[in-house]
Amino acid sequence: MNQCPFANLLDPDTYAQGMPYEKLQEIRNAGPIVKMQDPTTGIPYWAVTRQEAMDFISKNPKLFSSAERLAFPMELPDYTLEPQRMAIINMDPPEHQKVRRIVRNAFTPKRVESYEAKFREHARQIVDAVASRGECEFVEEVAAELPLIAILELLGVPLEDRKKFFDWTNTMIFADDPDMSVTEEAGQIASLEVLGYAADLATKHRANPQDTITGALLDGKLNGEPITEEMFGWMFILILVGGNESTRTVIAQGMRLLMENPDQLQYLVDNPDKIGDACEEILRYNTAFISMRRTATEDVEVDGVQIKKGDKVILHYHTANHDEDVFGEDAMTFDVTRAERMPDLYNQHRSFGIGQHFCIGSHLARLELRIMMEEIIPRLRNPQFKGEPKFVRSFFVNAMKEMNITFDPEAATNAA
Structure with missing residues (x-):
C-alpha cells in the first residue's frame, strides 16, 4: 500500500500560500493512488495523483459514486446530503444524464460562440476602467468581472x-478562509439567499418566459415532469458558482503566471495569435477546482491498490495536470508554447474533469479566458506585483483573494 506521511491534501492550510507544487510532486512520486490521513476529520482517503487512475475512476460511476457522499471533497453533515443530491455535480447515472440533457442546450459550442461579440465588449470596458490608472486590484476589478457578468446574463x-x-x-x-467568510453559518445563509432569489426568478419566468439557462432548466422535463423548484434552486447555485468563481480563478492565476514569467508574457505581446494556445497551458498549470470526491460502492482494485466499499477517494486534478507520464519531464514548468508542440493539450489536461461529469461549461470558460487575455495582454503593459498576491485558504477552489499590480498607464487616446 502506498502510504503518504508527509501532507494532508484536505487541510486548507496546505494551500494558504498558493499551490505547493513540490509537495504535490513528492506525493505523485509516491504512487498514482496514495492512502492519506486526515487528522482534521479522522477520515482517511485515497488521493488520486495521476491521470490514468483518475480517468478510470471518473469513467466508472457505478464503482465510484458522486451521489453517495457528494462530489465535494469536504465532509458534510448527513442532513445536508439529500437536498444537495439535486445538483447535477452530485448525481450518478441515470439521473445525471437526464438532467445534463436539460442543461446542455444552454452550453452548446454554437450557442457559446454567439456570445463572443457581447463578451468582448464587456472585456474592453473592464480593461478600459483600469488601463489609464496604471494600477489595480486585479482579482476583483479585472478577473472577477466578465465571468460574473456573463453567468448572470445567461x-x-x-x-x-x-x-x-x-x-x-x-x-x-x-x-x-477566515478573511472571506465569518462562519459556516454565513455560508448557509448566503445559500438560502441565492435559493430565495432563484425562486423569485422562477416565478418571473413563468409569468414572462425568457430564453436563458434559467428558462432552459424550468422548461425542461425530468421523467416527463418539470424539475422541482428545489432542484432548480440547487442547480442555479451550482451554475452560478461553477460559471463565476472558476473562470475568475483561472484568469487571476493566469495573469500571475505570466507576470512571474515576463519572457513568456512578452512572447504573447509579440504574438497575440498565440494567446488562445497559451490559455490551454494556463488552464493546465493551475486548475480552478483542486479536487473532487468519489465514494467506492464496492471493493475494487485500481493500479494494484485495494479500495474498499465506502472508502473516500479524492481526485486531485491539479497534480494529475502535472503528471510527467502525460506532459513529460517539464510537466512542472509553465510554458505558453506547450500547446504548439502538444496540439492535443486541450484534450490532455483534466482541468474540466473527464467522463460523465466533464464540465458542461468548458466552452464558456475557454471563451471568457481567451477574450479576457486578448484584451489584457496588449494593454496592461509591463505589469509588476505591488505586494505579495494573497491566496484563498481552501483545498477545493484554487482561488486568489487579492493581487495588486501596477503597469504602464495607457494614454486616453489608446482606449478609444
Missing part, C-alpha cells in the same frame, strides 16, 4: 444585482 439576473452575487458566491465557497 441566468437572466439583472446586472444591478451582480455585487450581491459576487458577495454571496465568496461567502458560500470560501467558508474555510
Whole structure:
C-alpha cells in the first residue's frame, strides 16, 4: 500500500500560500493512488495523483459514486446530503444524464460562440476602467468581472444585482478562509439567499418566459415532469458558482503566471495569435477546482491498490495536470508554447474533469479566458506585483483573494 506521511491534501492550510507544487510532486512520486490521513476529520482517503487512475475512476460511476457522499471533497453533515443530491455535480447515472440533457442546450459550442461579440465588449470596458490608472486590484476589478457578468446574463439576473452575487458566491465557497467568510453559518445563509432569489426568478419566468439557462432548466422535463423548484434552486447555485468563481480563478492565476514569467508574457505581446494556445497551458498549470470526491460502492482494485466499499477517494486534478507520464519531464514548468508542440493539450489536461461529469461549461470558460487575455495582454503593459498576491485558504477552489499590480498607464487616446 502506498502510504503518504508527509501532507494532508484536505487541510486548507496546505494551500494558504498558493499551490505547493513540490509537495504535490513528492506525493505523485509516491504512487498514482496514495492512502492519506486526515487528522482534521479522522477520515482517511485515497488521493488520486495521476491521470490514468483518475480517468478510470471518473469513467466508472457505478464503482465510484458522486451521489453517495457528494462530489465535494469536504465532509458534510448527513442532513445536508439529500437536498444537495439535486445538483447535477452530485448525481450518478441515470439521473445525471437526464438532467445534463436539460442543461446542455444552454452550453452548446454554437450557442457559446454567439456570445463572443457581447463578451468582448464587456472585456474592453473592464480593461478600459483600469488601463489609464496604471494600477489595480486585479482579482476583483479585472478577473472577477466578465465571468460574473456573463453567468448572470445567461441566468437572466439583472446586472444591478451582480455585487450581491459576487458577495454571496465568496461567502458560500470560501467558508474555510477566515478573511472571506465569518462562519459556516454565513455560508448557509448566503445559500438560502441565492435559493430565495432563484425562486423569485422562477416565478418571473413563468409569468414572462425568457430564453436563458434559467428558462432552459424550468422548461425542461425530468421523467416527463418539470424539475422541482428545489432542484432548480440547487442547480442555479451550482451554475452560478461553477460559471463565476472558476473562470475568475483561472484568469487571476493566469495573469500571475505570466507576470512571474515576463519572457513568456512578452512572447504573447509579440504574438497575440498565440494567446488562445497559451490559455490551454494556463488552464493546465493551475486548475480552478483542486479536487473532487468519489465514494467506492464496492471493493475494487485500481493500479494494484485495494479500495474498499465506502472508502473516500479524492481526485486531485491539479497534480494529475502535472503528471510527467502525460506532459513529460517539464510537466512542472509553465510554458505558453506547450500547446504548439502538444496540439492535443486541450484534450490532455483534466482541468474540466473527464467522463460523465466533464464540465458542461468548458466552452464558456475557454471563451471568457481567451477574450479576457486578448484584451489584457496588449494593454496592461509591463505589469509588476505591488505586494505579495494573497491566496484563498481552501483545498477545493484554487482561488486568489487579492493581487495588486501596477503597469504602464495607457494614454486616453489608446482606449478609444
